[in-house]
Amino acid sequence: MTAGQSDHGRTGGQPSSSRFDVHTVPLWLLSAVFLALIGLTVVTVAVTKVDLGKANLWIAMLIAGVKATLVALYFMHLRWDKVFHGFLFLGAIAFVVLFIGIALMDTQAYHPDIIPGYAPGIEQ
Amino acid sequence: MSHGGKPERPATAPGHPGKPRLGHHYDTYEQQFDSNKLGMWLFLVTEILLFGGLFCAYAVYRAKHPEVFIYAHYFLDVNLGAINTVVLLFSSLTAAWAVRAAQLGQRRLLVALLTITIVCGCGFLGIKGIEYSEKWKHGLLWGKNFDYEALHHGDHTGADDHGEAAESGETADHGTAGVADQATPADPDAALAEGTGPTATGDATATTSSAGEISNIPASAMGPPGLAAAQMVAEGHGSLEDVPRNVHLFFGIYFIMTGLHALHVIVGMVVLLWLLVRASKGEFGTQYFTPVDLGGLYWHLVDVIWIFLFPLLYLIH
Numbered sequence: 001m002t003a004g005q006s007d008h009g010r011t012g013g014q015p016s017s018s019r020f021d022v023h024t025v026p027l028w029l030l031s032a033v034f035l036a037l038i039g040l041t042v043v044t045v046a047v048t049k050v051d052l053g054k055a056n057l058w059i060a061m062l063i064a065g066v067k068a069t070l071v072a073l074y075f076m077h078l079r080w081d082k083v084f085h086g087f088l089f090l091g092a093i094a095f096v097v098l099f100i101g102i103a104l105m106d107t108q109a110y111h112p113d114i115i116p117g118y119a120p121g122i123e124q
Numbered sequence: 125m126s127h128g129g130k131p132e133r134p135a136t137a138p139g140h141p142g143k144p145r146l147g148h149h150y151d152t153y154e155q156q157f158d159s160n161k162l163g164m165w166l167f168l169v170t171e172i173l174l175f176g177g178l179f180c181a182y183a184v185y186r187a188k189h190p191e192v193f194i195y196a197h198y199f200l201d202v203n204l205g206a207i208n209t210v211v212l213l214f215s216s217l218t219a220a221w222a223v224r225a226a227q228l229g230q231r232r233l234l235v236a237l238l239t240i241t242i243v244c245g246c247g248f249l250g251i252k253g254i255e256y257s258e259k260w261k262h263g264l265l266w267g268k269n270f271d272y273e274a275l276h277h278g279d280h281t282g283a284d285d286h287g288e289a290a291e292s293g294e295t296a297d298h299g300t301a302g303v304a305d306q307a308t309p310a311d312p313d314a315a316l317a318e319g320t321g322p323t324a325t326g327d328a329t330a331t332t333s334s335a336g337e338i339s340n341i342p343a344s345a346m347g348p349p350g351l352a353a354a355q356m357v358a359e360g361h362g363s364l365e366d367v368p369r370n371v372h373l374f375f376g377i378y379f380i381m382t383g384l385h386a387l388h389v390i391v392g393m394v395v396l397l398w399l400l401v402r403a404s405k406g407e408f409g410t411q412y413f414t415p416v417d418l419g420g421l422y423w424h425l426v427d428v429i430w431i432f433l434f435p436l437l438y439l440i441h
Contacts, residue, residue, distance in 0.1 A: 020154040020411055024227045025220065034217040041209050041434075045202065048439040056441035064435050068428045075220040076424045077417075082158070085165045092169040096176030100183045107184050120368065121191030 023080045033074040040067050145412040153411045164418040168425050171388075175429055178381050182436060185373055195367070196374035197440035199264055201255065205438035208251050209430065215244030216427040219396075219420045226413035231406055234416070238400040241423065245393040252386055259375070266379050270372030378437055385433060388426045395419045 044063040048056065073079040078086045112119035140146045143153070150156035186193050222237035263271020399419050402408065408416055 020152065020157065022227045022410065022413075024224050027221065027224065030217060030220050030224070034213060037213045037216075038210060041206065041213070044435055044439060045206055048202075048435075048441050051441065060435035060439055060441075061432075064432050067431045071216060071424055071428050071431070075216050075427075076421055077223075081161075085161070088165045088169050089172075092172040092176075096172060096179065099176055100180045103180050103184055104187055107188060112188065117369070119188050121189055121194075122187075 023077075025074060025077065025080075029074060033070050036070060037067055040070075145407065157414050157417075160414050160418060161421075164421055168421060171425055175381075175384070178377070178384065179432070179436075182377050182381065185377060189368070189370065189373065191368045192371055192374050193440050196264075196371050196378075197438065199259070199262075200378070200438045202438050204251055204255055205434050208248050209434050211244050211247050211251070212427050212430050215241045215248070216424050218244065219423045222399075223413065223417050223420045226403070226408045226416040227410060229409045231403065231408075234403045234408065235400060238396055238403055238416075242393055242396045242400065245389055245396070248389055249386060252382065264375050265372070266376035267372055270375060272367060272371075275367050275371075381433055382437070385426065385429055388429070392419075392423045392426050395422060 040063050044060055047059055047063075050056075052059065072086075072089060078089065112122050140148065146153055147156055150159065218237045218241045222234055222241065225231075225234040225237055259265065263269070263274045265271070396419060399416055402415065
């Protein structure tokens with residue numbers, strides 16, 4: 001332990017050669033991403049007023065997905081970050097999608113009309 | 125490196141003379157940054173999974189009971205939701221910009237940007253507070269706290285407020301017919317038990333006409349009082365009179381999802397405040413900005429979650 005620590009001491013005391021080159025995101029890019037996010041917010045509110053049936057939900061989720069991607073890539077710096085961080089992020093989302101997907105498959109395996117009036121929105 | 129003649133922190137002093145912010149167990153600032161950032165991303169993964177459970181509850185209930193979600197979303201104010209989205213997006217911009225300012229050693233800019241981000245967080249919570257208090261006032265709550273009675277009282281006065289030519293009697297007839305339509309395929313006993321049956325409606329009508337013109341349409345519903353009812357009819361979704369069973373489910377999901385999100389906003393603001401104090405002491409610079417970066421990541425994740433909550437709760441079609 002003692003040896004290790006003193007070793008560390010020497011390495012750390014070494015020098016300023018190990019300067020950390022930092023990637024900064026240009027301000028114009030941050031602003032452009034912000035404006036795109038605002039634009040997409042306006043679009044998602046506007047598209048709700050058009051009746052597209054079931055497509056409304058998917059369009060809203062698609063727009064939200066694009067917005068989240070913009071935030072993750074530029075604000076959260078994933079575009080320039082270690083690939084592993086992006087992998088973690090996508091992995092978490094993949095597991096959530098899997099979780100929701102299987103839960104929905106399960107609930108839809110039951111007839112909604114076993115209890116009369118229980119699910120008036122989907123039963124025929 | 126020391127500021128205002130303050131002594132170096134003893135904890136960080138050993139190992140790295142002249143580098144007070146570099147932990148003794150790291151070799152370089154870059155190694156420290158990478159290691160800390162990996163830890164933060166792992167934490168964000170657990171956050172995504174935490175909210176994932178709530179999104180799953182949402183998806184299952186919406187798939188089973190679309191009528192509840194279509195009905196209940198008329199009680200959320202799209203404008204307030206959209207304003208809050210913009211506020212949160214703007215605070216994300218300032219948080220990302222704050223990281224840049226920290227990296228470039230722009231101390232005063234960093235302090236200003238962190239302050240703006242915190243102010244935006246306060247704005248978000250303020251608007252959320254207005255929405256919550258309106259729902260509280262009108263009994264639009266979770267579980268057994270949901271006030272079905274208030275909904276029935278609201279419709280008639282709401283229609284009157286809207287200034288339609290319809291007499292309140294006509295409105296009531298229309299409403300009752302609507303309920304009958306809705307209730308026929310359903311179990312009539314169940315409908316009665318939930319207070320949506322014709323008898324319950326009749327009682328409500330009587331109460332309303334005798335009780336006078338207090339509008340019970342929640343002000344948090346779209347636009348001015350009564351507009352929610354009009355909009356619902358215009359969009360072919362029946363009327364406010366047709367209260368589906370288990371509307372409280374929506375408000376349970378609404379409160380737990382937005383509530384947990386709001387809790388995250390509060391935690392994020394505490395983190396930002398801590399960053400603000402450290403930034404104003406000049407602790408961050410071109411080689412050490414890790415806390416600003418990680419605090420920013422947390423704030424952005426909270427933003428990403430709201431990006432999904434907004435269309436799912438407010439923009440139901």
